[in-house]
Amino acid sequence: xxxxxxxxxxxxxxxxxxxxxxxxxxxxxxxxxxxxxxxxxxxxxxxxxxxxxxxxxxxxxxxxxxxxxxxxxxxxxxxxxxxxxxxxxxxxxxxxxxxxxxxxxxxxxxxxxxxxxxxxxxxxxxxxxxxxxxxxxxxxxxxxxxxxxxxxxxxxxxxxxxxxxxxxxxxxxxxxxxxxxxxxxxxxxxxxxxxxxxxxxxxxxxxxxxxxxxxxxxxxxxxxxxxxxxxxxxxxxxxxxxxxxxxxxxxxxxxxxxxxxxxxxxxxxxxxxxxxxxxxxxxxxxxxxxxxxxxxxxxxxxxxxxxxxxxxxxxxxxxxxxxxxxxxxxxxxxxxxxxxxxxxxxx
Numbered sequence: 001x002x003x004x005x006x007x008x009x010x011x012x013x014x015x016x017x018x019x020x021x022x023x024x025x026x027x028x029x030x031x032x033x034x035x036x037x038x039x040x041x042x043x044x045x046x047x048x049x050x051x052x053x054x055x056x057x058x059x060x061x062x063x064x065x066x067x068x069x070x071x072x073x074x075x076x077x078x079x080x081x082x083x084x085x086x087x088x089x090x091x092x093x094x095x096x097x098x099x100x101x102x103x104x105x106x107x108x109x110x111x112x113x114x115x116x117x118x119x120x121x122x123x124x125x126x127x128x129x130x131x132x133x134x135x136x137x138x139x140x141x142x143x144x145x146x147x148x149x150x151x152x153x154x155x156x157x158x159x160x161x162x163x164x165x166x167x168x169x170x171x172x173x174x175x176x177x178x179x180x181x182x183x184x185x186x187x188x189x190x191x192x193x194x195x196x197x198x199x200x201x202x203x204x205x206x207x208x209x210x211x212x213x214x215x216x217x218x219x220x221x222x223x224x225x226x227x228x229x230x231x232x233x234x235x236x237x238x239x240x241x242x243x244x245x246x247x248x249x250x251x252x253x254x255x256x257x258x259x260x261x262x263x264x265x266x267x268x269x270x271x272x273x274x275x276x277x278x279x280x281x282x283x284x285x286x287x288x289x290x291x292x293x294x295x296x297x298x299x300x301x302x303x304x305x306x307x308x309x310x311x312x313x314x315x316x317x318x319x320x321x322x323x324x325x326x327x328x329x330x331x332x333x334x335x336x337x338x339x340x341x342x343x344x345x346x347x
Contacts, residue, residue, distance in 0.1 A: 007310070008307075008310045008311060008312050009310060009311045009312065009329065009333040009334075009336055009337045009340075010312045010328060010329070011268075011311065011312060011313050011323035011324055011325065011329065011337060012312050012313060012314050012324065013206075013314070013324050013326075014178075014206040014207045014261070014288060014324050014325070014326035015205060015206055016326065016328060017205070017206070017207075017208075017209040017326050017327055017328050018209075018211070018328065019209065019210065019211050019246055020209065020327075022249065022253075023209070023210070023246050023249045023250065023253075024246075026245045026246065026248070026249040027242050027243070027245045027246045027249075028242075029245070030042045030241040030242050030244070030245035031241060032239035032240070032241035032242060033239065033241065034238050034239065035061070035236070035237045035238060035239070035240045035241075036231070036236040036237065036238060040237075040239065040240055040241045040244065041241065042240075042241030042242075042244045042245050042248065043061050043237075043240050043241055043244040045244075045248060046059075046061055046215070046244045046245075046247055046248045046251070047059040047060060047061055047215065049248065049251060049252075050202065050215045050217060050251065051217050053190050053191065053251070054190055054191055054194040054200050054202070054217045055190075055191035055192075055194055055195060056194065056200065056217035056218055056219070057218070057219050057220045057223070058217065058218065058219065058220045058223040059215045059216065059217040059218075059223070060215060060216050060217075060223055060226055060227055060230060061213060061214075061215050061237070061240065061244055061247070062201075062213065062214050062215060062216060062230060062235055063212060063213065063214075063235055063237070064205075064213075064214055065090075065175070065177045065201055065203045065214040066091075066094075066095045066096075066098065067214070067230070067233065067235050068201035068202075068203075068214040068215065068216040069090070069091040069095060069098070069140075069173070069175050069201050070091070070095065070098040070099070070102050070103070070233070071216055071226050071229050071230055071233065071235075072140075072173045072199040072201060072216055072218075072226070073091070073098070073099050073102075073103045073105060073138065073140075073173070074102060074103040074229045074233075075199070075218075075222055075225050075226045075229060076137055076138045076171045076173065076198065076199070077103055077105050077137045077138055078104075078137075079103065079104025079105065080104060080105070080134055080135070081103075081105045081106070081134055081135050081136070081137040081138070082105060082106040082107070082108050082127070082133075082134035082135065082136045082137065083099060083105055083106070083107055083108070083136070083137060083138040083139070083140060084108050084110060084122060084125055084136060084138070084139045084140070084170075085107050085108070085109060085110070085139075085140040086109065086110050086111075086112040086115050086116075086117055086140075086141075086142065086145070087109035087110065087111055087112070088112070088115055088145070088146075088147035088148065089115065089140060089142045089145075089147075089175065090142055090146050090147075090175055090177065091140060091142070091175055092107050092109065093147065094146075102233065105134075105137075106134050108125050108136070110122065110125055112148075114145060114148035114149060114151040114284070115142060115145025115146075115147060115148030115151050115153075116145065116148070116151060116153050116154070116157060117161070118157060118160065118161065119160045119161050119163070119164035122139060122161055122164050122165065123164055123168070126168060136168075136170060137170065137171060138170060138171045138172070138173060139161065139162075139165045139170050139171070139172050139173070140172075140173045140174075140175060141153060141158060141161065141172070141173075141174055141175065141197075142174075142175040142177075143158070143174060143175070143176060143178075143179060143182050143193065144178040144179070144181050144182050144286070144287050144289075146177075146178070146289075147316065149284055149285070149286075149289045149290070149291040149322075150178070150181065150265070150285070150286055150287035150288055150289030150324075151284075151286060152181075152182045152185060152186065152286050152287065153182070155186075155188060155192065155193065158193070158196055159196060162196035162197070171198045171199075172196060172197045172198050172199075173197060173198065173199045173200075173201075174193070174194060174197040174199070174200040174201070175201055176190075176193070176194070176200050176201055176202045176203075177201065177202065177203040177206060177214070178203070178206060178207060178287065178288075179193055179194070179200070179202055180202070180207055180208060180255050180258055181207055181258055181261075181262070181287040181288055182287070183255070184255065184256070184258035184259050184262065184287075185258075185259075185262055185286055185287050190202075194217070198218055198219070198222065199216055199217065199218040199222065199226075200216070200217045200218070201214055201215070201216050201217075202214060202215055202217070204246070204247035204250050204251065205247075206326075207254070207258050207261060207288060207326060207327070208247075208250035208251065208254045208255065208258075209250050209254050209326070209327050210243075210246040210247040210249070210250040211243065211246050212243040212246065212247070213243055213244065213246070213247045215247075254327065257327065258287075258288070260327075261287075261288040261325040261326055261327070261329070262285075262286075262287050262288055262325075263331075264288075264325040264329060264330075264331055264334050265285050265287065265288045265289060265290050265323075265324075265325045266282060266285050267331065267334050268285075268290050268323060268325065268334050268337060268338065269281070269282035269284075269285045269290045269292070270282050271334065271335070271337075271338030271341070272290070272292050272338065272341055274338075274342075275338070275341050275342045275344075275345075276342070276345055277294055277295070277345050278292055278293070278294055278341065279292060279293045279294070279295055280292035280293075288324055288325045288326065289322060289323070289324050289325075290322070290323045290324075290325075291316060291320050291321070291322055291323075292320070292321055292323070293319050293320045293321055294344065294345070295319075298315075298318060298319070299315035299316070299317065299318055299319050299320055299321050300315045300318075302315075302321055302344055303315050303321060305344045306340055306341065306344060309340035309343060309344075310336070310340060311336070311337045311340045311341070323337070
């Protein structure tokens with residue numbers, strides 16, 4: 001176990017993961033070509049495997065989950081349209097105003113519970129058909145939900161909301177940046193989660209541990225439109241097989257091990273629950289995220305106290321701290337983090 005702050009336990013995000021030695025070897029050996037010309041064999045292999053896992057006709061490799069989400073919005077809408085999205089969704093909250101800047105659309109926000117809304121919420125937000133109003137075109141769901149603390153959308157709720165969306169002629173996009181975690185936690189295959197949606201984004205550089213990359217999957221016709229927008233947004237890549245190889249290795253080798261991250265997150269939450277004064281709900285830990293706080297103490301102050309004790313976390317809001325487990329964090333690290341948290345109330 002590490003004992004000094006020069007080698008901190010990093011629980012800020014699962015984006016801090018670094019490629020393993022085996023992944024680096026796969027990247028070094030990758031066959032490459034010009035991806036804008038559609039000639040990179042490793043990228044094409046990654047896209048084919050991703051599409052198959054999600055039960056879609058095609059997929060497109062992108063540099064980030066933000067790009068994949070924004071490409072989905074642009075491909076489903078035209079400027080002046082409106083999309084329905086939960087108020088704390090990543091594509092609304094953390095993507096730099098992308099829907100407005102890149103697609104010219106309005107976001108109509110639904111208030112969910114830990115990121116999850118229902119069909120009644122959706123239908124109550126629909127506007128009448130009237131030339132005074134924007135046209136509602138797209139419903140977006142995030143699974144698992146980041147600001148919901150890694151909350152998994154119940155599959156039955158997704159199907160309920162999707163049914164309502166279809167009845168009203170709306171398209172559906174799934175921000176599945178951590179869909180791999182939902183699948184690992186429930187045993188429900190990614191293809192089943194993805195089935196109700198026209199497009200699905202997934203990320204390789206979070207829990208799966210690749211250094212770069214996401215993908216957007218959907219029909220072949222829609223992906224042809226998406227590819228054009230990717231070029232327009234500056235996302236066309238050349239010999240991208242080097243990074244695609246890391247994503248492909250992660251897809252083939254790191255999905256099953258996400259269960260370890262989930263177990264570590266649960267252990268962290270249970271450890272925090274034993275620490276005097278802290279507010280945490282272990283029963284809400286479904287995947288690899290833990291949200292906790294010290295009532296009356298600003299989250300950023302707690303963050304700094306933990307940093308001085310060799311544990312890195314982030315303030316999710318003024319009173320809430322977020323900790324995320326990943327392949328860079330062992331159970332020994334969790335024990336060390338709990339010990340540090342227990343000492344925070346000492347000042």
